[in-house]
Amino acid sequence: VIPGWFSEISPMWPGEAHSLKVEKILFQGKSEYQNVMVFQSSTYGKVLVLDGVIQLTERDECAYQEMITHLPLCSIPNPKKVLVIGGGDGGVLREVSRHSSVEKIDICEIDKMVVDVSKQFFPDIAVGFDDPRVTLHIGDGVAFLKAVPEGTYDAVIVDSSDPIGPAQELFEKPFFESVARALRPGGVVCTQAESIWLHMHIIEDIVANCRQIFKGSVNYAWTTVPTYPSGMIGFMLCSTEGPSVDFKHPVNPIDENDSQQSTRPLKFYNSEIHTAAFCLPSFAKRAIGSK
Numbered sequence: 001v002i003p004g005w006f007s008e009i010s011p012m013w014p015g016e017a018h019s020l021k022v023e024k025i026l027f028q029g030k031s032e033y034q035n036v037m038v039f040q041s042s043t044y045g046k047v048l049v050l051d052g053v054i055q056l057t058e059r060d061e062c063a064y065q066e067m068i069t070h071l072p073l074c075s076i077p078n079p080k081k082v083l084v085i086g087g088g089d090g091g092v093l094r095e096v097s098r099h100s101s102v103e104k105i106d107i108c109e110i111d112k113m114v115v116d117v118s119k120q121f122f123p124d125i126a127v128g129f130d131d132p133r134v135t136l137h138i139g140d141g142v143a144f145l146k147a148v149p150e151g152t153y154d155a156v157i158v159d160s161s162d163p164i165g166p167a168q169e170l171f172e173k174p175f176f177e178s179v180a181r182a183l184r185p186g187g188v189v190c191t192q193a194e195s196i197w198l199h200m201h202i203i204e205d206i207v208a209n210c211r212q213i214f215k216g217s218v219n220y221a222w223t224t225v226p227t228y229p230s231g232m233i234g235f236m237l238c239s240t241e242g243p244s245v246d247f248k249h250p251v252n253p254i255d256e257n258d259s260q261q262s263t264r265p266l267k268f269y270n271s272e273i274h275t276a277a278f279c280l281p282s283f284a285k286r287a288i289g290s291k
């Protein structure tokens with residue numbers, strides 16, 4: 001360990017560790033589920049860390065929160081009811097609330113400390129909780145989905161940490177089955193789906209499960225996030241049987257200079273990068289392919 005630096009060391013990415021220079025540690029705590037830390041970095045703003053894994057930094061969180069939200073919501077004509085699993089920092093909520101067609105946003109986050117810490121240290125991200133359409137449920141997303149009536153949501157966004165710790169079951173088949181049941185015909189789900197450089201086996205398992213469960217489209221997309229391991233992160237975009245969804249061409253665009261977004265313009269997402277996000281390098285196309 002280098003004094004004054006935070007290194008993201010984990011068995012999930014052996015032999016490598018992205019590091020950030022630390023100015024000051026702002027919070028350290030232990031919730032029911034994980035260790036929670038916030039530090040002021042020298043060049044990426046404030047940083048949220050759970051069990052030693054970087055969840056977001058102020059400088060590059062836009063890439064992840066905007067893409068995980070607008071890739072699904074811009075792919076269906078009129079999203080009304082949206083469920084967020086995880087996402088306790090509020091960033092996905094902030095992005096969902098850009099869509100004026102949305103009438104109801106449910107969020108189910110297992111760890112209340114993540115919500116409280118985000119509100120205290122990341123007000124521009126936790127602003128998402130202020131939207132009147134939002135209902136916060138503190139609990140396990142798996143149990144929450146089991147209780148949801150069939151066909152409730154137009155879209156589900158699974159903003160999870162990695163499959164080690166509290167988020168492990170969000171990567172397993174029963175969870176995907178419960179998401180499919182909670183979606184209306186032609187509804188869409190977007191999940192955090194790891195890195196093609198680091199986790200191709202996890203991705204192949206997720207794709208195989210999703211191809212069995214979701215009878216519409218199943219596509220992997222990705223974005224660059226400098227402070228995530230390998231500098232990128234992927235998303236699994238799936239739609240249920242019903243009105244067809246072409247994820248690669250947004251039918252419900254919101255663009256960077258959209259008048260409605262004047263208060264806080266989009267920093268990363270736009271319609272071109274939406275389409276580009278589904279282009280894969282050859283090694284990934286062979287392993288994942290896309291129907």
Ligand SMILES: NCCCN[C@H]1CC[C@H](N)CC1
Pocket residue numbers: 053054055056064087088089091159160161162192228229233
């Ligand atoms: N809303 C915070 C993003 C959480 N996403 C994950 C954090 C941990 C990473 N290794 C992968 C993405």
